[in-house]
Amino acid sequence: MSESAVAQAATAAADPAAGDPLLQVDDLKVHFPVTEGLLKRQVGTIKAVDGVSFKLARGETFSLVGESGCGKSTTALAVLRMQTVTAGRILFEGVDVTHHSAARMRPIRRRMQMVYQDPFGSLNPRMKVSAIIGEPLVIHGLAGDREAHRARIRELMALVGLLPDMADRYPHEFSGGQRQRIGIARSLALDPSLLVCDEPVSALDVSIQAQVVNLMMDLQRRLGLTYLFIAHDLSVVRHISNRVAVMYLGRIVEIADRDVLFNAPKHPYTEALLAAVPVANPEIEANRAQQIIKGEVPSVRNPPSGCHFHPRCVHAMPRCRVESPALRPRDDGRLIACHLYD
Amino acid sequence: MSEAIAASGAPALLRVENLSVRFRTDRGMVRAVDGVSLHVHAGETLAIVGESGSGKSVTALSLLRLIGDNGEIEQGRILFDGVDLGRLSGAEMRKVRGNRIAMIFQEPMSSLNPVLTIGKQVAEPLVLHQGLSWQAARKRAVELLARVSIPDPVDRLDSYPHHFSGGMRQRVMIAMALACDPKLIIADEPTTALDVTVQAQILALLKALTRETGAAQILITHDLGVVARYADRVAVMYGGRVIESASARELYANPKHPYTQGLMASVPSLDSDPGRPLQTIPGQPPDLANLPPGCAFAPRCAYARDLCRQGKPPLESIGPQHERACYGYE
Numbered sequence: 001m002s003e004s005a006v007a008q009a010a011t012a013a014a015d016p017a018a019g020d021p022l023l024q025v026d027d028l029k030v031h032f033p034v035t036e037g038l039l040k041r042q043v044g045t046i047k048a049v050d051g052v053s054f055k056l057a058r059g060e061t062f063s064l065v066g067e068s069g070c071g072k073s074t075t076a077l078a079v080l081r082m083q084t085v086t087a088g089r090i091l092f093e094g095v096d097v098t099h100h101s102a103a104r105m106r107p108i109r110r111r112m113q114m115v116y117q118d119p120f121g122s123l124n125p126r127m128k129v130s131a132i133i134g135e136p137l138v139i140h141g142l143a144g145d146r147e148a149h150r151a152r153i154r155e156l157m158a159l160v161g162l163l164p165d166m167a168d169r170y171p172h173e174f175s176g177g178q179r180q181r182i183g184i185a186r187s188l189a190l191d192p193s194l195l196v197c198d199e200p201v202s203a204l205d206v207s208i209q210a211q212v213v214n215l216m217m218d219l220q221r222r223l224g225l226t227y228l229f230i231a232h233d234l235s236v237v238r239h240i241s242n243r244v245a246v247m248y249l250g251r252i253v254e255i256a257d258r259d260v261l262f263n264a265p266k267h268p269y270t271e272a273l274l275a276a277v278p279v280a281n282p283e284i285e286a287n288r289a290q291q292i293i294k295g296e297v298p299s300v301r302n303p304p305s306g307c308h309f310h311p312r313c314v315h316a317m318p319r320c321r322v323e324s325p326a327l328r329p330r331d332d333g334r335l336i337a338c339h340l341y342d
Numbered sequence: 343m344s345e346a347i348a349a350s351g352a353p354a355l356l357r358v359e360n361l362s363v364r365f366r367t368d369r370g371m372v373r374a375v376d377g378v379s380l381h382v383h384a385g386e387t388l389a390i391v392g393e394s395g396s397g398k399s400v401t402a403l404s405l406l407r408l409i410g411d412n413g414e415i416e417q418g419r420i421l422f423d424g425v426d427l428g429r430l431s432g433a434e435m436r437k438v439r440g441n442r443i444a445m446i447f448q449e450p451m452s453s454l455n456p457v458l459t460i461g462k463q464v465a466e467p468l469v470l471h472q473g474l475s476w477q478a479a480r481k482r483a484v485e486l487l488a489r490v491s492i493p494d495p496v497d498r499l500d501s502y503p504h505h506f507s508g509g510m511r512q513r514v515m516i517a518m519a520l521a522c523d524p525k526l527i528i529a530d531e532p533t534t535a536l537d538v539t540v541q542a543q544i545l546a547l548l549k550a551l552t553r554e555t556g557a558a559q560i561l562i563t564h565d566l567g568v569v570a571r572y573a574d575r576v577a578v579m580y581g582g583r584v585i586e587s588a589s590a591r592e593l594y595a596n597p598k599h600p601y602t603q604g605l606m607a608s609v610p611s612l613d614s615d616p617g618r619p620l621q622t623i624p625g626q627p628p629d630l631a632n633l634p635p636g637c638a639f640a641p642r643c644a645y646a647r648d649l650c651r652q653g654k655p656p657l658e659s660i661g662p663q664h665e666r667a668c669y670g671y672e
Binding site: 292 | 510543571622
């Protein structure tokens with residue numbers, strides 16, 4: 001076998017989405033110009049997303065994790081085409097949508113919807129719940145006659161565990177958890193295949209988080225949904241995901257199946273990230289080696305040379321300062337971008 | 343550690359007895375803290391855990407009488423190092439605040455003055471409380487910044503808060519808190535706004551500093567992982583009351599209040615079984631302006647009886663170092 005064939009075989013093993021992925025992202029870049037002065041002269045570039053590739057299999061939950069500035073939310077917005085793409089390719093349901101006009105995107109948007117973090121800021125306070133949930137249907141001209149529209153809204157409310165007699169209330173009459181249910185019902189109105197969920201439970205109280213996590217997993221099973229899940233809470237990510245990609249300053253450093261990643265993280269940043277998360281068990285914590293990573297995430301405006309992680313990495317070698325490691329498949333099916341494993 | 347401290351029989355550094363605090367609001371009088379009793383020993387970290395509206399932050403702010411004009415301490419005693427803080431005048435209280443009891447808040451950006459240099463802000467409490475000259479205070483500020491691991495502390499004295507990252511600002515806040523060698527540090531969600539690797543650094547720093555100085559710490563948080571890693575003892579609050587308190591190990595191994603049990607079971611953890619439905623607590627956290635007459639948790643509790651809906655169960659000892667406010671379900 002040639003080298004590329006080996007690499008491809010390894011990718012296939014790593015990648016349950018290799019056959020007919022719902023979403024395929026190839027070498028995605030989102031760069032922002034940094035301008036200065038009256039003439040808006042460009043003096044630099046922020047590489048918010050800098051060469052990110054991944055695939056989503058139908059029905060799976062794929063999570064993007066990482067700390068602030070890693071580019072996980074920008075990646076999500078770019079996938080939805082709510083953010084201009086600088087380079088790369090986005091294939092959704094087999095169609096290259098990277099350069100679709102707004103008009104051509106419109107029918108495709110029905111199939112990819114977003115669930116937002118803040119259930120307080122994302123719902124119009126002056127609209128009744130029925131209008132909020134039914135609005136996407138109206139916008140896309142799918143509302144049908146009055147009776148059918150109302151029936152669909154009732155159906156959506158029941159789907160997410162809201163009582164139909166709440167339809168005429170306003171968002172302020174609902175708790176955080178119920179508002180997130182309203183947001184999810186709205187995102188399901190157009191029968192999407194992909195839900196992009198940006199921190200969907202992080203604004204909720206602990207006892208309410210579990211309700212919404214369970215709802216999302218139940219909806220996925222019943223409706224065959226695919227989730228692109230963005231979160232910083234690694235315990236929630238581990239609970240809900242099939243596969244996880246770890247991002248650092250605009251690049252993916254490791255992609256693996258959930259258990260592979262959490263049981264044996266390989267990239268030094270993944271290791272550091274997992275070690276930093278405290279486990280809710282004092283016995284385990286007391287016996288855990290607490291190696292705390294030094295330093296903070298550097299600014300995206302001026303990232304370190306070579307591997308962006310090298311200034312904080314305990315294994316950094318001279319090569320890491322000059323050469324950016326490519327994301328390559330390994331024997332155990334995961335992909336890692338690290339010179340240690342070359 | 344906490345067992346050893348308690349067993350030594352030394353009096354608690356801080357003892358709060360039956361504290362109640364209420365606020366005038368648009369929706370009428372709201373009692374945010376309802377008969378709370380707690381204590382902290384020197385060298386100990388007590389975590390106060392609860393969800394939004396549990397009263398955990400108001401409890402902390404009341405200790406320093408930082409509850410604003412619409413707030414009022416209705417009853418209770420706050421004994422700190424033998425002194426009843428409730429009896430102190432405003433001027434006497436100012437000598438305690440930032441000096442013997444220091445506070446660290448969630449948002450380091452809004453707690454620092456954006457138009458003053460870091461050096462000035464760290465030096466100020468030393469001039470105010472300890473009577474140091476500005477020159478001596480600046481020298482001490484350099485030591486403090488070094489102690490919280492801020493690189494190049496001499497150069498950073500003349501920087502402004504916006505030159506610092508979130509984690510570095512929180513280090514500055516900790517340096518300010520340490521300036522006058524406080525006996526008690528109250529940290530209210532000190533890392534909620536920070537990334538997880540920085541959170542680990544900041545909490546480890548706070549823990550190391552309290553160990554070094556022998557100061558007590560009250561850590562207010564909603565994160566059960568943070569509690570497990572850093573707390574010696576835990577008080578769980580719900581609806582303005584402490585509903586359970588125990589050593590951290592005892593509480594996690596043996597939660598006895600139905601709310602604590604539900605909370606522990608509903609949180610996915612890095613060592614729990616993924617994919618399975620999480621256990622949930624039905625219903626919503628209580629509205630403090632509209633609390634039920636009995637136990638605030640009764641509407642969500644699987645074991646609630648008529649008794650629970652009529653009276654508020656008192657916090658009672660159920661074992662060594664373990665207290666619970668529940669009429670019981672066993």
